[in-house]
Amino acid sequence: MLFTAVISAIAVVGVALAVSWRNTLTGNQVVINDTPVPPAPTLSAERVAQGEALYAQSCANCHGGTLEGAPDWRKRLEDGSLPPPPHDNSGHTWHHEDAVLVEIIRNGGNPAYGSRMPAFRDALTEEQITAILDFIKNKWGKEERELQWWMTFTRSQ
DSSP states (O other): OHHHHHHHHHHHHHHHHHHTEEOOOGGGOEEETTEEEOOOOOOOHHHHHHHHHHHHHHTHHHHOTTSOOOTTTTSOOTTSOOOOOOOSTTSSGGGSOHHHHHHHHHHOOOGGGTOOOOOOTTTOOHHHHHHHHHHHHHTSOHHHHHHHHHHHHHHTO
């Protein structure tokens, strides 16, 4: 019940942000809700390639080789947990700033929200986690990438 409310709230915020979305060409800033941030950083091709290999090794078994997630990923399983979500545009990964994504990968998903994602703090370094995230970001559309960057930048200030 709480998880559904949280997801609904995230969806509402996402829609509100999308409706008020404005990407100005002035200085190539990303502007959302009249709040400008610098352009999204360019992703390193080398780090994206490293992230792709690490994703295939550590993430694809659950989240899918093409980031598609499990079928019916929003529907709880018999044990009350949620299947692994997609990391492509159809999922919600891009709704979270970098710090949240790193935290989830490092320490695992929160069982209180129905997550069974294991912690990778003993298997992946911070640099490897960042490379995996760069690989995932590289697969998003321009608007998803910029919205995620805007959240990352504004919440780190």
